[in-house]
Amino acid sequence: MSDFSHSTNIIKASLTNKADKIYCNGDWTLDGISQLELQIKKFSWPKITTIIFDGSSIQNMDTAGAWLLFRTQQTLELAGHTIILQGLNAKHSDLLQMMRNHAANYQPSTPPPSYNILERIGQKTYKNYNQLIDFLAFVGETFIVFLQAIFSPTRIRWQALFANLYSAGVTALPIIGLLSFLIGIVLAYQGGSQLNKYGANILIVDLVGITLLREIAPLLTAIIVAGRTGSAYTAQIGTMRVTEEIDALRTIGISPMELLVLPKLLALIILMPLLSAYADIMGILGGMLISKLSFGVSMIDFIDRFPKAVSLTNYLIGISKAPFFAAAIALIASYQGFKVKGGAESVGKQVTISVVQSIFLVIVLDAVFAIVFNLLGIGFFK
Amino acid sequence: MSAKTEIAIKIKDLHTKFGSTIIHEGLNLEIRRGEIIGIIGESGSGKTTLLREILLLDKPLAGLIEVFNKNILDLNKKQCLWLRRRCGVMFQQGALFSSLTVAENVAVPLHEHTKLSKNLIKEIVAFKIALVGLPSSVETKYPDQLSGGMIKRAAVARAIALDPEILFLDEPTAGLDPISALALDKLILQLKKTLGLTIVVITHDLDTLWAVTDRVAVLADKHLLDVMPIKDLIKLEHFWLQEYFHGPRGRAANRD
Numbered sequence: 001m002s003d004f005s006h007s008t009n010i011i012k013a014s015l016t017n018k019a020d021k022i023y024c025n026g027d028w029t030l031d032g033i034s035q036l037e038l039q040i041k042k043f044s045w046p047k048i049t050t051i052i053f054d055g056s057s058i059q060n061m062d063t064a065g066a067w068l069l070f071r072t073q074q075t076l077e078l079a080g081h082t083i084i085l086q087g088l089n090a091k092h093s094d095l096l097q098m099m100r101n102h103a104a105n106y107q108p109s110t111p112p113p114s115y116n117i118l119e120r121i122g123q124k125t126y127k128n129y130n131q132l133i134d135f136l137a138f139v140g141e142t143f144i145v146f147l148q149a150i151f152s153p154t155r156i157r158w159q160a161l162f163a164n165l166y167s168a169g170v171t172a173l174p175i176i177g178l179l180s181f182l183i184g185i186v187l188a189y190q191g192g193s194q195l196n197k198y199g200a201n202i203l204i205v206d207l208v209g210i211t212l213l214r215e216i217a218p219l220l221t222a223i224i225v226a227g228r229t230g231s232a233y234t235a236q237i238g239t240m241r242v243t244e245e246i247d248a249l250r251t252i253g254i255s256p257m258e259l260l261v262l263p264k265l266l267a268l269i270i271l272m273p274l275l276s277a278y279a280d281i282m283g284i285l286g287g288m289l290i291s292k293l294s295f296g297v298s299m300i301d302f303i304d305r306f307p308k309a310v311s312l313t314n315y316l317i318g319i320s321k322a323p324f325f326a327a328a329i330a331l332i333a334s335y336q337g338f339k340v341k342g343g344a345e346s347v348g349k350q351v352t353i354s355v356v357q358s359i360f361l362v363i364v365l366d367a368v369f370a371i372v373f374n375l376l377g378i379g380f381f382k
Numbered sequence: 383m384s385a386k387t388e389i390a391i392k393i394k395d396l397h398t399k400f401g402s403t404i405i406h407e408g409l410n411l412e413i414r415r416g417e418i419i420g421i422i423g424e425s426g427s428g429k430t431t432l433l434r435e436i437l438l439l440d441k442p443l444a445g446l447i448e449v450f451n452k453n454i455l456d457l458n459k460k461q462c463l464w465l466r467r468r469c470g471v472m473f474q475q476g477a478l479f480s481s482l483t484v485a486e487n488v489a490v491p492l493h494e495h496t497k498l499s500k501n502l503i504k505e506i507v508a509f510k511i512a513l514v515g516l517p518s519s520v521e522t523k524y525p526d527q528l529s530g531g532m533i534k535r536a537a538v539a540r541a542i543a544l545d546p547e548i549l550f551l552d553e554p555t556a557g558l559d560p561i562s563a564l565a566l567d568k569l570i571l572q573l574k575k576t577l578g579l580t581i582v583v584i585t586h587d588l589d590t591l592w593a594v595t596d597r598v599a600v601l602a603d604k605h606l607l608d609v610m611p612i613k614d615l616i617k618l619e620h621f622w623l624q625e626y627f628h629g630p631r632g633r634a635a636n637r638d
Contacts, residue, residue, distance in 0.1 A: 029545070030492075030495070030545060031496070034497040034498055037498060037502055063509060064498070064502075067509055071502075102512050102513070105512070106512055109518040109520075111522075342480055342524065343481075343525065345480050
């Protein structure tokens, strides 16, 4: 097998000036012209009106080389020279003629207009405003489908619903369980080491119990679900849009809302309180373990203290937030899925937006709940 | 045809198997430099597989594939580049990168394989896009903003970005309206004439076969049935070929 490298047999293209006549040498091909381009830039052209180019020693020429030769010629002509090309073989003159025709017909595309900063802020604001309206319309549409489904349950796609319950719920148990167990451990450690200074070790129960049940468990669950299930929802609906499956569903007479959005929404609304309660249990177990191992609060003491320290209200507040988080995640994930346009890149982009927006909205909702409960005075007194 | 005709691609005793399905069993084919060769065959007869094997995307079980007299089946990474530089491919769906504009798509091979300045690359790209008959306004458009015919043309522009010696076209006219298909046929002929390319066309479009090909290779029964100009091919006594060329659609294409 002889040699496969394409550069060894290349004679680099170059120009030489002999008595004010320019000689072109070498391979005027993509591989040969990389240095020629620089040479031409710095070349000192003869100070005469008519410059003669001799192309008889050009070995090979492709379209790139032909274009470079043509461009050089054009630049010189613009500078007031007259160019005469000599000695090109038939094939090379054909290529050059192609370049001439191309340049004669070519009209450069108008570059997109550039906007100043105010215009850009305006456009962005307008776009975001429209998106918000669009999203609200989507929420409204989903709500109508939701109501219709409540009043005529035959319209619910049960099979899709159960599939979603399984994939978003059952298969999420290990990761949610493990993470909330670890968070319980962290809370107990951090809180316990502070309480230990005051000899108030038993209050770990209050700390771990209230923080977990009321805030951390629902929030943690929602964030995991947004990252795990929300992203999958967006990717699924988005890919179906790319492959025109959504349109196919419509033409068959199946509402994508009913088949794709509603089961996801219902599944998450049903699941999130359950997952949240499960996260409560696993987190408390983690806290209990550390209380016993590091702070001398036995499990019996922990369980004994628990109902006194943590009111039912705290648990209910935590659980009651979960369906709202679920709705936010399902709606954003589906909406972003439908917004996919074009190809693979768009799917990736919308999935990212979907996860970021869901987590953002979940935390905003959590803050709103905290303020509302505070104003209503719920849950702060045992 | 002179005996000296240079061989661009030589396939010898090629065997391909996917799982337990035998695709090629002793396939032999020689493609001459500078010709346009059509490859036809039933669905599943291994046309696209053959193309993918020449491009080193799939590996045959046994056999020999030579491109310009060099065996390409045992190339290392560096030697592969030699092949990549010499072959341009237009895939069936165009396979344009959806995140890049048309001009950026055509520029990808140039940026990857040459050291030319950005400006020069931009000008070469503009030339290639004009060469395939697209207006300069598509340069800044994204693939999803183009029609099917435009996507195929843009894909051809990317395939010829590096001035390859062999151009592979997989179903260039499939899914196009007759006007776009005719225009694409003209483009194929023009590319051969202006750039002297060797072009391998996989197609079922009888009009394309009549209009552009110098010879047609028929894959059937896991090997090469025959390869000859289409006007001779239609006279062959073979059940499948008779159906192919003398069915109602075949006759329509052969009217003139």
